[in-house]
Amino acid sequence: MEDFRASDLKRTAWGATARLAVVRGFASGVVWGVVFLFVPSLVDGNLQIIPLFPIILAVMGLPIALLIHGAGRLLSMIFPLAGSLYSMVGALVVCLGDPLVYIVNRMFPGFLNLTGFSIFNPRPLIMMTYDY
DSSP states (O other): OOOOOOOOGGGGHHHHHHHHHHHHHHHHHHHHHHHHHOOOOTTOGGGGGGGGGHHHHHHHHHHHHHHHHHHHHHHTTHHHHHHHHHHHHHHHHHTTHHHHHHHHHHHHHHHHHHHSSSSSOOOOOOOOOOOO
């Protein structure tokens, strides 16, 4: 899980990358659901949508995070501080679930097969690669 370069695309494990993205999205949906459960004014009384957060973020978390993160990177060319904050918010969409993913990886190491996964990874997309 070191820095990823475009030349690493040929050794990318696409299945493992997709599984990690879905699990990170699901875990962040659980965390966001708990946050919204304790602050119900954020959902304007529509508490029945909170159980859907893990499913919604498992599917839509990575595209949303990449879109916000990319927009923040572009914005940082003009306004560095605002762009960095915006980029960080984009990463937080899926990164809030990383402690749960870390625990799952420790309890079931064969499920995600991650090495070097820390408790918080500030990147919205982590590409898994084969070791040749």
